[in-house]
Amino acid sequence: MSNQKSVFLNKNFFLVIALFLVYGCASIQRPQGGPRDLTPPKLLKATPENMTRNFNAKQIRLEFDEFYKLSNQYQEITISPTQEKQPEYNINRKNLIIEFKDTLQKNTTYVINFGKAIQDVNESNVLKNFTYVFSTGPHIDSLSMSGNVVNSTTNEKEKEATVMIFPISQDSLLFGKKKPSIFTTTDSSGNFSLNNLHEGTYRIYALKEASPDKIFNNDAELIAFSNKPIVLNKDTSNIKLSLFKQIPDNFRVTEKKFNNDGTISIVFNRRLEKPSLKILYPPNLDNQKIVEYNKTLDSGKVYMRNMDFDSLSVAILENNKPLDTIYQRKGRKESFVRNLVFKYNLNRDGRLKPGNDLHITANLPIESYEQGLITLSEDSVNVTYNLTKDTADIKSVYVKYRFRPGRKYQLLINESAFTDIYGDKNKKTGIPFEADKPENYSTLTLKVTVPDTSKSYVVELLDAQKVVLRSDAITKTTSLTYKGYLTGKYNVRVVYDRNKNGRWDSGNVKQRLQPENIWIYDKEITLRPNWEAEEPISVPKEPVTP
Known part of the structure; x- marks a missing residue:
């Protein structure tokens, strides 16, 4: 009997162990598959409640719907008005506990802006522009500013730009020196909104930077500002800010x-x-x-x-x-590695534009060349050509030949055909190409009407990659003809050339100088093969810079 009981206990023991291993292992498995989490943490409860009046608590507890993390909290989180002693931010599971270390002012509205600090644990989804507002008195400031941020050269909406304001009395003391206490971030459409503001006069800026410090301290950063201070005594909207890379104050x-x-x-x-x-x-x-x-x-x-x-x-x-x-x-005997290579004036399909010579450009200045080591063949038959130096570029030469449309060519540059100024010689190289047909090209005529003949404008033709192909300075209504342009899509933009120097000029914050305005023609121009197109363009009046 005891043996049967022992066997029974052993069987049950092993069954319990097996079940424990199965369910125990299953309990720690992370779920596989399913849609990716794209949702940031969501606030479930705030103690005291958001928008509390007559606030007298020593701490704030914020409860979220999922586990989260704080990223750069002392850079991203700001409290306005600023406190001398920063609050402490402590995570307790799904709760954020904010403990004040400084005395709160009486009858004052406080805004805690969390920037991009709050992120979920798994995917780092950011709870953007979350604010907690309270007042130590019976009234909460409720004025707002809103608007849009664009790039000054493309007129495209700028997302993830920081929009900040400073009371005008503190502007010269804080801007470019300390991070703002009142700021927000633009959404995917470049829109922004600053809320719960106190009545007063402010300077407003937008900043696009690589680092998260929210301080304009680098010439490579994009900056925008409004010329006129904003007198805030009612809700203010439709503020437009144009970002630009400013002209540095000092050369370096x-x-x-x-x-x-x-x-x-x-x-x-x-x-x-x-x-x-x-x-x-x-x-x-x-x-x-x-x-x-x-x-x-x-x-x-x-x-x-x-x-x-x-x-x-x-x-x-x-x-x-x-x-x-x-x-x-440098080391006097330091050695350098040079490889003489070439590029050619072929279009994106590897074809030579009709009527053009073949332009060979080296990566280093050319000292000499031997034409006998360079052969050109047309449909596999060697032909006679002329090779001449480019008088405007010591790195270039021209292959002059009557290239015929549709014919296939092969340029062969044998070893040591070119010698650079250091005595280095090229390795054997070359390129196959085809002389393009004229019917693959078009002529475009822009009939440009200007709004004010006392001012200057720069008309720019851009390709589909937004590369400027040609610029023309004009002061009156005129026609601009572009001959021999490859079929494809093109855009036109116009610079309001304030200083009449024939190009776009940027601005400067310290000098309160805005960049020159740019207008972009909203229609994309399509050039078709062997086509002559005309496009009337009426340039609008220059917008008034705020």
């Missing part, structure tokens, strides 16, 4: 380095008018240098035939006026 070099090929790159923090670079040391290098600038004239690259030096001193000038001097060291 943002980057200087020797590249792997021995060239030195110098990047400026702004565009220069008639820039020039002069090598001060070693002095004998200045007359043999080759300098090229990018299209926006905010960076330069220096090529030097003689690399036998251990340091370099370069002066940067604008309109022959010295701006700065940089100093860069």
Whole structure:
């Protein structure tokens, strides 16, 4: 009998263990599959309640519907009016407990803005622009500001931009120095709303930055502002802010380095008018240098035939006026890796535009070439051509030949055909291409009507990638003709050229200078093969900058 009982107990023991393992393991499994969680935490309960009057509590308890985390809470969470001693933020399961460490002012409305601090645990979904409001008196401030933020060069809505206000009495003390106590973030349509504001006069700004500090302290950040202070004595709406990369107050070099090929790159923090670079040391290098600038004239690259030096001193000038001097060291025997490569003036389909010569551009200045080592074939038959230097670019040559539409060509550049200024020679290379047909191109004529002939405008034609293909400065109603443009989609934008220099100019916050306004034609222009199109464009009056 005892043996039967023992067997029974053993069987039940192992059954219990098996069930425990099955259900125990199942209980700790994370559910698999299903839709991804896209919902941020949701507030279930606030103690004291949001919008409480005659507030006298020492702490606030916020209960959410899921587990959450705080991200950069001392950067993202602000309380207005600002307190000298910051509150403490403590997480207790699904609760956030805010403990005040400073005395609250009497008869004052407080707004706690959580920015992007509150996120769920699994997917980091952000509870954006959540605020908790209370008043230590019987009245809660209820005024509001709302509007929209756009990019000044594209007119596109800017999401995730920080909109901030400062009381005008504190503007010069706080803006660009401390993060704002009153701010919000634009939604996916660029809209913003600031609520529970006290009556007063404010300065308003928008900021798009990579770092989360909400302080305008970097020339690379995008900034927007309103020229006029906002006198808030009633709800104010339709505020438009245009973000721009401002003209820096002071010139500086943002980057200087020797590249792997021995060239030195110098990047400026702004565009220069008639820039020039002069090598001060070693002095004998200045007359043999080759300098090229990018299209926006905010960076330069220096090529030097003689690399036998251990340091370099370069002066940067604008309109022959010295701006700065940089100093860069290198090993006297330091070796550089150079590979002479080429690019060609072919379109996106690898075809040569009708009537064009083939333009070969090297990555380094060309010292010499041997035409006998370069062959051109048409439909597999070698042909005779002319090779000439580009007098405007020491890195380029032209292959001159009567290229015939629809024919297939092969350019073969044999080894050592080109020699750069350092004595390096190219490896064997080449490219197949086709001479394009004229019917794949179109002519576009823009009939532009301007609103005010006393002012200047810049008409820009952009491709589908928003790259400017051509700019024309005009002062009167005129026709602009664009011949030989590849079929595709194009856009037109117009700069209200305030200073009449033929290009768009940015603004400056400190000088209270707004960027020049841009109007974008709302119709996309489609060019079809072998087509002559006309498009009437009536430029509207320039909007008044707020």
